Amino acid sequence: xxxxxxxxxxxxxxxxxxxxxxxxxxxxxxxxxxxxxxxxxxxxxxxxxxxxxxxxxxxxxxxxxxxxxxxxxxxxxxxxxxxxxxxxxxxxxxxxxxxxxxxxxxxxxxxxxxxxxxxxxxxxxxxxxxxxxxxxxxxxxxxxxxxxxxxxxxxxxxxxxxxxxxxxxxxx
Amino acid sequence: xxxxxxxxxxxxxxxxxxxxxxxxxxxxxxxxxxxxxxxxxxxxxxxxxxxxxxxxxxxxxxxxxxxxxxxxxxxxxxxxxxxxxxxxxxxxxxxxxxxxxxxxxxxxxxxxxxxxxxxxxxxxxxxxxxxxxxxxxxxxxxxxxxxxxxxxxxxxxxxxxxxxxxxxxxxxxxxxxxxxxxxxxxxxxxxxxxxxxxxxxxxxxxxxxxxxxxxxxxxxxxxxxxxxxxxxxxxxxxxxxxxxxxxxxxxxxxxxxxxxxxxxxxxxxxxxxxxxxxxxxxxxxxxxxxxxxxxxxxxxxxxxxxxxxxxxxxxxxxxxxxxxxxxxxxxxxxxxxxxxxxxxxxxxxxxxxxxxxxxxxxxxxxxxxxxxxxxxxxxxxxxxxxxxxxxxxxxxxxxxxxxxxxxxxxxxxxxxxxxxxxxxxxxxxxxxxxxxxxxxxxxxxxxxxxxxxxxxxxxxxxxxxxxxxxxxxxxxxxxxxxxxxxxxxxxxxxxxxxxxxxxxxxxxxxxxxxxxxxxxxxxxxxxxxxxxxxxxxxxxxxxxxxxxxxxxxxxxxxxxxxxxxxxxxxxxxxxxxxxxxxxxxxxxxxxxxxxxxxxxxxxxxxxxxxxxxxxxxxxxxxxxx
Numbered sequence: 001x002x003x004x005x006x007x008x009x010x011x012x013x014x015x016x017x018x019x020x021x022x023x024x025x026x027x028x029x030x031x032x033x034x035x036x037x038x039x040x041x042x043x044x045x046x047x048x049x050x051x052x053x054x055x056x057x058x059x060x061x062x063x064x065x066x067x068x069x070x071x072x073x074x075x076x077x078x079x080x081x082x083x084x085x086x087x088x089x090x091x092x093x094x095x096x097x098x099x100x101x102x103x104x105x106x107x108x109x110x111x112x113x114x115x116x117x118x119x120x121x122x123x124x125x126x127x128x129x130x131x132x133x134x135x136x137x138x139x140x141x142x143x144x145x146x147x148x149x150x151x152x153x154x155x156x157x158x159x160x161x162x163x164x165x166x167x168x169x170x171x172x
Numbered sequence: 173x174x175x176x177x178x179x180x181x182x183x184x185x186x187x188x189x190x191x192x193x194x195x196x197x198x199x200x201x202x203x204x205x206x207x208x209x210x211x212x213x214x215x216x217x218x219x220x221x222x223x224x225x226x227x228x229x230x231x232x233x234x235x236x237x238x239x240x241x242x243x244x245x246x247x248x249x250x251x252x253x254x255x256x257x258x259x260x261x262x263x264x265x266x267x268x269x270x271x272x273x274x275x276x277x278x279x280x281x282x283x284x285x286x287x288x289x290x291x292x293x294x295x296x297x298x299x300x301x302x303x304x305x306x307x308x309x310x311x312x313x314x315x316x317x318x319x320x321x322x323x324x325x326x327x328x329x330x331x332x333x334x335x336x337x338x339x340x341x342x343x344x345x346x347x348x349x350x351x352x353x354x355x356x357x358x359x360x361x362x363x364x365x366x367x368x369x370x371x372x373x374x375x376x377x378x379x380x381x382x383x384x385x386x387x388x389x390x391x392x393x394x395x396x397x398x399x400x401x402x403x404x405x406x407x408x409x410x411x412x413x414x415x416x417x418x419x420x421x422x423x424x425x426x427x428x429x430x431x432x433x434x435x436x437x438x439x440x441x442x443x444x445x446x447x448x449x450x451x452x453x454x455x456x457x458x459x460x461x462x463x464x465x466x467x468x469x470x471x472x473x474x475x476x477x478x479x480x481x482x483x484x485x486x487x488x489x490x491x492x493x494x495x496x497x498x499x500x501x502x503x504x505x506x507x508x509x510x511x512x513x514x515x516x517x518x519x520x521x522x523x524x525x526x527x528x529x530x531x532x533x534x535x536x537x538x539x540x541x542x543x544x545x546x547x548x549x550x551x552x553x554x555x556x557x558x559x560x561x562x563x564x565x566x567x568x569x570x571x572x573x574x575x576x577x578x579x580x581x582x583x584x585x586x587x588x589x590x591x592x593x594x595x596x597x598x599x600x601x602x603x604x605x606x607x608x609x610x611x612x613x614x615x616x617x618x619x620x621x622x623x624x625x626x627x628x629x630x631x632x633x634x635x636x637x638x639x640x641x642x643x644x645x646x647x648x649x650x651x652x653x654x655x656x657x658x659x660x661x662x663x664x665x666x667x668x669x670x671x672x673x674x675x676x677x678x679x680x681x682x683x684x685x686x687x688x689x690x691x692x693x694x695x696x697x698x699x700x701x702x703x704x705x706x707x708x709x710x711x712x713x714x715x716x717x718x719x720x721x722x723x724x725x726x727x728x729x730x731x732x733x734x735x736x737x738x739x740x741x742x743x744x745x746x747x748x749x750x751x752x753x754x755x756x757x758x759x760x761x762x763x764x765x766x767x768x769x770x771x772x773x774x775x776x777x778x779x780x781x782x783x784x785x786x787x788x789x790x791x792x793x794x795x796x797x
């Protein structure tokens with residue numbers, strides 16, 4: 001009995017794999033640089049960049065306020081390019097910009113902020129990149145617009161003037 | 173034009189010979205004789221593939237843009253070397269190369285296996301021809317390298333500049349020798365299973381082929397990694413990118429197979445392991461081809477997203493899997509006379525433990541690579557699996573694995589004891605102490621790092637000691653294991669002691685950090701045949717007064733218009749210094765990335781050492797008295 005069971009179950013497994021690969025091939029595998037989602041933000045505890053304090057997500061995100069979570073790194077060239085836009089956005093009273101420093105060293109990140117300015121209200125320090133995974137990020141830079149502990153919109157890749165204007169309009 | 177026609181019809185002829193060969197093999201199989209015609213036809217098939225391949229090379233050299241493949245991937249201003257290398261730097265050409273290696277290997281196999289049983293030879297040929305015909309049809313139907321373009325364009329589109337690199341020019345042929353070499357193992361294992369010929373002499377015979385593919389696969393992965401190190405400009409050498417993973421998976425399976433076949437050769441056990449591993453090594457290679465060529469994963473290796481191609485490989489791959497499953501379950505009878513349980517302290521046990529560890533590593537890599545695809549299809553969520561996943565799952569298990577590697581080879585077959593082995597314990601203590609001294613200044617992951625480094629040092633000492641031990645005769649195994657310890661040790665130390673400075677500088681400015689001062693002296697411009705380059709000249713001053721000049725480069729290629737950054741790397745035996753510049757858009761600043769990476773060269777050297785061990789084993793007449 002056992003002898004027959006194994007081959008058939010294996011064949012069954014392989015057929016499933018086949019179907020999944022087949023379907024996966026049909027999907028267009030192009031990342032959409034912007035996505036509307038209405039999902040709760042992940043719960044996590046993380047180290048803060050400046051104070052080394054471990055905090056919970058609820059301590060960073062107030063449900064009555066708009067936030068832009070920006071994933072960045074000093075080694076990431078597009079992050080440098082979008083940084084001036086974040087500086088502009090930081091002046092807006094209606095929204096707080098929160099940084100998530102991704103796979104970086106504190107020394108390099110500090111130099112980066114000293115050179116280009118610090119737009120961030122708070123910075124979550126994600127040395128090994130695991131916090132970014134919880135957010136479902138693909139890479140750097142990436143930004144999440146958050147309100148009421150929900151991700152309203154997700155921007156993959158560097159921000160541009162158009163997105164900033166749109167965000168400002170949204171948070172008014 | 174002319175060459176395209178010759179090339180195309182050579183392919184068709186090659187396919188015809190494949191069909192004729194199957195016909196003759198079936199006929200010969202019935203009366204169990206080996207016709208010399210078979211050898212001549214195999215040779216002719218190989219000959220026509222060579223002709224076809226040469227035609228494509230000539231079209232590339234002559235920049236014959238009436239050929240679509242040449243038009244898409246070449247340009248008149250490209251240096252001759254890259255015109256030739258461009259032949260396999262694209263989907264169609266690389267498949268032709270794949271076919272070339274397939275036919276070459278079966279020819280060598282038939283010549284080299286004169287003394288093997290006739291039926292076995294014929295059956296291996298049949299399985300190999302099924303694969304070859306599959307690739308012929310795939311090439312001719314979906315990826316014809318000789319498509320015409322009319323009217324003939326004046327100029328080609330050019331080769332992706334990041335592929336214009338010497339390491340990458342030889343990376344595909346070497347890697348393919350490894351990948352495709354595993355096809356012979358696959359065919360031969362299926363043939364031997366069907367005929368119930370899994371014997372010690374079969375193991376001796378197929379071991380050579382396993383070693384050959386293993387050596388080439390190891391070197392192929394090494395070349396890809398070296399390329400990534402100095403061309404991609406991140407200063408890393410392994411990114412756990414899906415494309416790297418699909419070359420690592422067959423390597424893990426093949427390495428495990430290599431260990432199993434040694435046991436089979438001695439003891440005639442682990443036959444199921446050997447068959448399944450032979451099958452999975454090749455299917456994993458094919459699966460890799462499917463994943464990177466179908467566009468299901470995006471990477472530099474995805475030359476074109478054509479669903480038809482993906483579907484063909486997918487169907488072909490799964491047919492091969494089902495055929496092999498059928499053969500395995502239908503024909504394979506476990507030999508009842510064999511002992512299934514071993515004494516716990518023996519070489520067999522240690523190799524089985526090694527197998528399970530390897531299978532674990534393999535499944536981690538496999539899951540990390542295909543899970544995002546599954547998740548995307550089943551729930552349309554997109555996730556990316558990055559290095560943290562692999563590090564968290566693999567690194568802790570390296571510790572027992574390294575210890576097994578140190579002690580396992582010392583054990584004897586059947587039953588052994590560890591009498592009079594005080595040095596094993598003394599060396600272990602020394603390793604832990606040494607590792608403690610190395611790691612003590614680091615606060616993160618102190619315990620894990622200490623244990624990890626001590627087990628790597630332990631393997632290093634044990635293998636080093638065995639070089640001077642006259643009783644210990646298995647030099648090839650020792651070299652490879654020694655190489656592996658150096659590899660792990662260099663990777664660990666490299667990770668721990670690498671330092672990095674990132675800053676933005678204008679020309680003439682300098683940046684001082686701790687003991688290092690980076691002075692941005694000036695920039696030069698240079699015109700080359702197919703690119704313009706901006707060279708930054710830097711002076712690096714260390715606190716001990718050492719001054720070094722470094723000149724990283726930015727290349728702006730004309731065809732296609734792409735900027736690449738060429739890192740300047742100064743290599744010494746102790747460490748690499750690595751500097752790379754990038755443009756910051758719309759500003760006078762350059763983004764400077766300066767790294768000191770200790771023991772970098774040892775990562776490359778140790779991998780060469782590992783494959784050198786394989787080479788010695790291949791040269792040696794008989795293994796272990």
